[in-house]
Amino acid sequence: MNPNATHPFTVPPRAVVFDLGKVLLDFDYGRAARTLSVHSDVSATEFRAIVDQSPLLHRFETGLISTAGFFDEIRRLTGYHGPEALFITAFGDIFDEIPEMVALHAGLSGRGVPTFVFSNTNELAIGHIRRAFPFFGGFTGYIYSYEARSMKPAGGIYDALERLTGRGGADLLYIDDRPENIDAGVERGWRTILHTAPEDTIRRVGDAFGH
Numbered sequence: 001m002n003p004n005a006t007h008p009f010t011v012p013p014r015a016v017v018f019d020l021g022k023v024l025l026d027f028d029y030g031r032a033a034r035t036l037s038v039h040s041d042v043s044a045t046e047f048r049a050i051v052d053q054s055p056l057l058h059r060f061e062t063g064l065i066s067t068a069g070f071f072d073e074i075r076r077l078t079g080y081h082g083p084e085a086l087f088i089t090a091f092g093d094i095f096d097e098i099p100e101m102v103a104l105h106a107g108l109s110g111r112g113v114p115t116f117v118f119s120n121t122n123e124l125a126i127g128h129i130r131r132a133f134p135f136f137g138g139f140t141g142y143i144y145s146y147e148a149r150s151m152k153p154a155g156g157i158y159d160a161l162e163r164l165t166g167r168g169g170a171d172l173l174y175i176d177d178r179p180e181n182i183d184a185g186v187e188r189g190w191r192t193i194l195h196t197a198p199e200d201t202i203r204r205v206g207d208a209f210g211h
């Protein structure tokens, strides 16, 4: 099924579901690795490989280990001996707003469209994002993998989103940059946009709402 196919729906979606990373916020684990590796026994490159898309991060973002457990594992694997406060700050401070997409969300929210964050993420990232980005407080609801104990594209987190919103199928318009995540939404009959560039996504959201 082509997730970019034009959907023949005449009724607008009832809610818009946003992935976070590379959709609303850009991120770079290299930034954390450069800061933290100085206080460790490994290079910035090695530090990054231990945290970025690693099995350890996957366990953290599935809620299988706590933030304290994650920090312990980082210390064990990298020899990190800096302050815990520095680790918390640097690990979270990897994000930058994507202004066009934040504006898209503000426009939808301002028109009364329910909006949801739907993210593979962890407690440290969300703590930082809440403090650093005021727009983040403006969603109707939030589904995080570490709370749902399920990561996209596994079904459990999609079930959690449907429960929270009370919606499913074509009532939901879902924006994500990863094809495998979009495919799992398509299988449920959600309307989907595989995000590649803000201008394309903004145009397609406009099409879905008939303007």
Ligand SMILES: [Mg+2]
Pocket: 019, 020, 021, 022, 023, 176, 177, 178
């Ligand atoms: Mg993403």
